[in-house]
Amino acid sequence: MRVALFVPCYVDQFYPNVAIATMQLLQNLGVDVDFPEQQTCCGQPMANGGFEDYTAGCNKNFIRSFTGYDYVVSPSGSCVLHVKDHLHDASNEAAATTVRTRVYELCEFLTDVLKVKQLDVSFRGRVALHQGCHGQRGLQLGSSSERMLPFFSKPMQLLQMVKDIEMVPLLRGDECCGFGGTFCVTEEAVSAAMGNSKISDYMQHNAQVLTGTDMSCLMHQEGLIRRQRLPIRVLHIAEILCGNS
Template structure:
């Protein structure tokens, strides 16, 4: 299968190691992966700020750039959700099942639901606490929302369970928001900071060495609090663990 790797702008700028791990992991799992060098922002920041129509040119550019791929895969739930939900409104001459929104997947969702590996040759002998991002849980179904009376499941836990030596735990109120929320962290910074501090403390209470999740934006928010409060816990994207070599 031909996969176009979509690396969101903030990951490209702040967490390039997540982009590299995403590429290497997909190749290791048998995908034919290309990284289009001319890609730019998907437009989500504009939409979050209330200027979605200003993202139209970015949507058209991305739709053209990724047109030739069977799958478009990116390591960010919130960006993937924006493309899926926002692009049908933004694209000229929109055709259902033909545009990029119908072929884009969050990377953990893609590995779990499409590739379905029986094993992953990775080792990570550490205790990790799962960070469930709001977009991942409630828009992409990466885990079951706690507010619904449904059996618990977690695709992140399933994937990490394939890694040798890992111990997986989850904090109390496992899918409570970390407080980032894009523009929310800017416009309501005091509330956002308090939510983040509460979330970090819940992760620390598990005794985990790492907070791991599928959204670098949430991890970035919590890492700022960890650095400010001089805590020993670290943050890590799930793909970096799945790509850990034996």
């Protein structure tokens, strides 16, 4: 099984620890992981901004980087969803299709491919889970409260394997945090208001830690938390699951 690690561009630059944790988590589970070093970005920042036409270069580079692997795994539901929905290459659509079908978000790779049933790690603290919308609704990492289907959550399933962890319930568990890519600056007022609603939900439930499947959502919420000097620590789910946090 050849597995490549796809590290979102902003994680590479600002959250190397999240990528390291992801790599270690996979290695702990016996997976041999490669990091193709020419990888950059999935192209989502341009595409969501309405400039899909500018993503051809990113797409080509992405396909070049990840062709030949059985699985491409990434600690971001949002970037994975973008690749699954929008990775194309007019000059080599077959290669694009192969990559599209082989890309996995970290949690779903763990639950669906590796079929992880137990994790030998512990974590002390009251933890709130923010499932990024693109992962939750887009990749269906978890059921959404709008749809009348049985509850499930792949990230929650994994967190519940962690010893000593205490997951806190939330009033609006799957409400969007307001990051939204360029939305967080073009609609700064609403974006921050949405983030603040999430944070007050965590505070009301005495959460000590906020975790999630997407560092982008967490970066936005962490920015608000730090500005307001609130006692909430922010960790990517990989950092909890790898046991090094």
